[in-house]
Amino acid sequence: MFAPVSRWLPLALVVLAALALRTHDLARRPMHADEANQAVKTGELLEHGRYAFDPRDHHGPTLYYAALPVAWVRGETALATLTETTVRLVPALAGVLGVILLFVLALPLGRWLAVAAAAFMAVAPASVYYSRYFIHETLLVSFTLALLLAARRWWTTGRLGWALAAGSALGLMQATKASAPLFALVAVGALLAAAPPRCAARRPFRDVLLALVAALLIAAVFYSSFGTHFAGLRDAFMTYGFSSARAVDGSGHEKPWWYFFSLFGWLKNGGLVWQQIGFSLLAVAGLVAAFIPANKLLRGAAVYTALIAIALAFTPYKTPWHVVHLVPGVALLAAGGLALIPFRPLAFVVAAVVIALQLTQTRLASFLRSSDARNPYAYVHSAPDVLKIRGLAEAALALAPGGSIRVISEEYWPLPWYLRAFPRVGYWTEAPADCDGALVIASATQADAVRARLRGNYRESYLGLRPGFLCVVFTPAVP
């Protein structure tokens, strides 16, 4: 009776830790502008059943559709009632799934090392942070791990079912982000580096073809908005024109080639230290173990991580959430590094120390300073001031029921998310002729123009949209 418990308990504890880290107090951090965009689109799908893939921006459909069952279970049926916790549960649960998939992928290393790999990913600062972030990245990571796992199973067992599962995972990847082909190709490269020389499938070409058909069908279902918007199929191809232009020219997000490596090293910013030295050193040891002596799984992890790292390093457009694609490979390599330690009790101690160090970083990044500009994962993040917007709007409309709220700013996200429950809110990027309202929020650069056009008497205060971007809040003066 105890054998199954002792066999599964470590993994169960890791999964519970992953779940706790990814779901605790999800509503606390203010919504990033990107999250707010996605959440408002999700709200429109939830309330009106309408979604049309935008080839210019905002990536694939899976994120929005994945939020629907979560919202239904939580009793949320409209944009006004949709909450941060609901939408963020989607990447949170996808992140936990990714931890479990990594454990299964790592089993050829031995059970305790597979648990270690899963634990490293469960507590990794980037994995936890972006599992609490309503964007596509964590879903793409988990679908990629599913592809790797299913493809490996097909290669070693030859069963068509696993090929179809791999095709399904590929289709979900493609329906998540246009960059999916990059990760799929790298996954194939890693599999070839890690797999036995001979495929067990009796009809491999048929299986691959059927897998690709499954992938295409699944992607088509999502891009066509489940058969309601067939122009989305065309747009799924058109997006490559927009996204490749953005990737190549950087679009204001250019960073040096070593940017992602720095996130695994040591950074000091404004008195706060961000480091993953122990984790990275273990991974370097695992790199050695991948080749001396040769370990196919670790070799595959090394190939996967190296190819992704090179692709990310030389793409001008860089945003920190892309780093989550490196975490599974580094976690596997770190587990491989533990295998080099001859005494298992010592390896346990090393693993525990690294996990403890990672947890302090995760606590700092995801809980203590989650929207701080010094946090390398909080990229151009909304300031906590945006959490005051709803209260300001409620107070203003209590004094002027039926009044309008005006937002006049060259940038205004995530305000539409926080004002989603209010019926009369307008958004302008330049001051209109009529600026009066129950509440007027203007960027500091628009404030003079707005002030000149206000006819009433207003009290002014400041509100931060994000660090360095100030808004002036005009509230009618109470006589």
Next chain:
Amino acid sequence: MIRSRLALPLAFLALAGAVQAQVPLQLDLPKPLFAGTPRPISLPNLEKPRVGKRPDLMVPAGTVNLSKGMPVTSSDSLPVIGELTFITDGDKSGTDGTYVELGPTPQWVQIDLGAKAKVAAVAVWHFHSQARVYHDVVVQVSDDKDFKTGVTTIFNCDDDDSSKLGKGKDLAYIENFEGKLIDARGATGRYVRLSSNGNTSDELNHYCEVEVHGALVK
């Protein structure tokens, strides 16, 4: 006769036509446009640059900086970054290692001038390397180190009394390298306390330097 009898009803009809029932004008308001990831562009200080130097604040002859090197206490006794001594060490640069960071929620710092003083002016530098506004800045002078009695408020921009130190009428301001110069109008006391409640960039409270200018009361 008929014209005169019709005049009043006609006038009334004309007036009724001119004065119609008033209802609020309902306009269609533009919806928000979806946008991509905001770019990490550093914006300049947003206050209009002043022409010439800051107007002089006139103080009595013999006014000196009373706070240089004086002890500082705080509601946050274990600052996350820096030390409370940074507040009166004379370094206002605002670079790393020159400011103290206090935790979130309202926090105060308090300077002990050593003896009762007549305060002419207080100059305060919060974190000023970026355009930001500190919320609910309140500056007080008192002889009571617990600030329960004899408290004079010399600056208060907490317009909704969220810090429970009274409703203030002073304007919030954008931080810059010049610091905020506050006319203390001769308020007397041994202690000067400065409060704030986060800022437009984060929930934390920061001080680079505080200077209390005045003269000790003999």
